[in-house]
Amino acid sequence: MKIAFRRENITVITAGDAASAIAQFEQTPPDAVITDVIMPDQDGYSVCSQIKQHPQFSATPVILMSGVVNKNVADKAVSVGADELIRKPFQPQELIARVKSFL
Numbered sequence: 001m002k003i004a005f006r007r008e009n010i011t012v013i014t015a016g017d018a019a020s021a022i023a024q025f026e027q028t029p030p031d032a033v034i035t036d037v038i039m040p041d042q043d044g045y046s047v048c049s050q051i052k053q054h055p056q057f058s059a060t061p062v063i064l065m066s067g068v069v070n071k072n073v074a075d076k077a078v079s080v081g082a083d084e085l086i087r088k089p090f091q092p093q094e095l096i097a098r099v100k101s102f103l
Contacts, residue, residue, distance in 0.1 A: 004092035010099065017041045022050060025057055032102050034095070036088075037066040037073065045080045052081035061102035063095070 002012045013028060015021035018041050021033075033051060037044040048062045063084040064077050077085040084098055 001092055001095070004096060005099075008096055008100070010096070010103075018044075018047045021047065025051075025054075029057065030060060032061045032063065032099050034063045034065065034099070037064055037077075045076055045082075048077075048082050049080040061099075063098060063102075065090075 002014070005012045013024060013030065015024055018035070018039055021035070033047075035044040035047050039047070044064045044066075048064060051057045051060055051062055061083040062081065063086060064082045065086050065088050066073050067088045069085060069087040074085055083102065086095060086098060
């Protein structure tokens with residue numbers, strides 16, 4: 001995915017877990033955030049909620065990815081303020097197009 005984004009001149013910053021990702025925001029505020037719903041330390045819903053509640057980052061678009069997309073997942077994504085929900089697997093160009101629509 002990184003390579004596909006770089007080909008489109010989109011800089012990618014990665015993090016191993018949610019806590020380090022949020023910590024990075026202070027130094028390098030993102031233009032958009034892509035996160036999986038399922039992560040080791042906290043889920044993507046929690047990350048999205050934290051981003052949307054932070055005054056400095058509340059307008060940052062958040063795209064959640066999930067292997068399962070149903071009404072419950074979609075409702076929860078909406079409730080935490082996600083801007084987009086994308087079902088895995090997906091084509092890199094599909095995700096790039098969605099990210100570009102927010103930039």
